[in-house]
Amino acid sequence: MTVNDITNEQNEFKSFKKEFNLWPKYWEKLKDVADFEWKSCPFDPNNVDLIPNSKGIYSFVINPRFTNHPQRYLCYIGKADRTLKVRYREYFKEMNNEKGRPKILRLLNLWKGYIEFCYIEIDNVNLLDLEKKLLGAFLPPCNGEYSTDVNRIVNAF
DSSP: OOHHHHHHHHHHHHHTOOOOOOOHHHHGGGGGGTTOOOEEEEOOGGGGGGSOSSOEEEEEEEOOOSSSSOOOEEEEEEEESSOHHHHHHHHHHHTTOTTSOHHHHHHHHHTTTSEEEEEEEOSSSOHHHHHHHHHHHHOOTTOOOOOHHHHHHHTOO
């Protein structure tokens, strides 16, 4: 292996680097939402018919799927106040739009083939409040904003 090969490998490796913050103190605040039944499917345009026409909360998770070890990385949380199916379809348009949100473009294109769309169907809960609660507890790296109290701590320095 040449120096150039090593440099190229390092650059490729660094392009996949993602930082995750794990904060158990905030996980405890989710006890009231622990009973939601999350469903998931590979993020693929052929799976659009698997996604329900209802409101809810969704997330993007990277799943390496190379062993039967249950290893997954939560990268993004959002709310679908239209429908989950509509939001699902919108992401396929966004992943090919150079004017899209940079973190989402990177997530959807860099880990293409390893992304799962996870969701819960909810229409009797304030979606914005639930989304904020989940964002504050998990701090997914591809979301840009968290609740005011969490942002204050995360962006203090």
